[in-house]
Amino acid sequence: MVRLENLKFGYSGTGFRLRFPEFTLDEDERVAIVGPSGSGKTTLLNLIAGILSPESGLIDVDGVNVAELSDAERRRFRASTIGFVFQDFALLDYLSARQNILYPYRITPALKLDAAARDRAEALAVACGIGDKLDRHPTALSQGEQQRVAICRALVTQPKLILSDEATGNLDPASKERILDLLFAQAAEAGAAVLAVTHDHELLPRFERVLDFAQFHEGVG
Numbered sequence: 001m002v003r004l005e006n007l008k009f010g011y012s013g014t015g016f017r018l019r020f021p022e023f024t025l026d027e028d029e030r031v032a033i034v035g036p037s038g039s040g041k042t043t044l045l046n047l048i049a050g051i052l053s054p055e056s057g058l059i060d061v062d063g064v065n066v067a068e069l070s071d072a073e074r075r076r077f078r079a080s081t082i083g084f085v086f087q088d089f090a091l092l093d094y095l096s097a098r099q100n101i102l103y104p105y106r107i108t109p110a111l112k113l114d115a116a117a118r119d120r121a122e123a124l125a126v127a128c129g130i131g132d133k134l135d136r137h138p139t140a141l142s143q144g145e146q147q148r149v150a151i152c153r154a155l156v157t158q159p160k161l162i163l164s165d166e167a168t169g170n171l172d173p174a175s176k177e178r179i180l181d182l183l184f185a186q187a188a189e190a191g192a193a194v195l196a197v198t199h200d201h202e203l204l205p206r207f208e209r210v211l212d213f214a215q216f217h218e219g220v221g
């Protein structure tokens, strides 16, 4: 589902550089990313999602080299193929929780906002414990509730790849397990792969593999 080869990326300004000789994520595989703050975990997810462009190297997602797409093509590809739970949620305050969850359908003509999509949004919200808060705007939701909206938005399109940046960070331990159950159940149903940054080491046994940026110093720096 994801193949990285000889990936090189640097931010102008801070001088942070990321180098990734090789990484593969199989279809329906679930891999956790751990590592110290500032080691490049979010940067890697943004590269895979095509939000950042590499200096060189291959980023193959579902058979497409995202680095070669135009900005518009990348946006469309991301919306139809990838569900991304952002670390800062990236919700739109002028939209209700329901409208935020269904936002991918607004911006991607190829995605049809039909009754099935609306039902899926509702069912996901109920499963996440925010079924009664769908008409509220993000400013009237707690951090944990906003996070669940972001998770529902990432899952509603049944993406083939789920990228999750600390999706359980603001939740209590029982909710963390429940949200991970939901994430994995949705992934299994859609045959999706999961790549999840987490600082919750107690969740790691639930993943098939762990990519540790701390043990990856020859590749990062």
Ligand SMILES: Nc1ncnc2c1ncn2[C@@H]1O[C@H](COP(=O)(O)OP(=O)(O)OP(=O)(O)O)[C@@H](O)[C@H]1O
Residues within 6 Å of the ligand: 011, 012, 013, 014, 015, 016, 035, 036, 037, 038, 039, 040, 041, 042, 043, 044
């Ligand atoms: N837009 C940016 N411009 C310049 N430097 C950046 C930018 N975003 C991140 N960085 C720097 O790149 C490095 C990697 O950041 P990144 O967010 O990928 O780390 P991380 O491992 O996800 O950290 P955390 O666990 O704290 O979220 C950091 O040193 C950070 O300061």
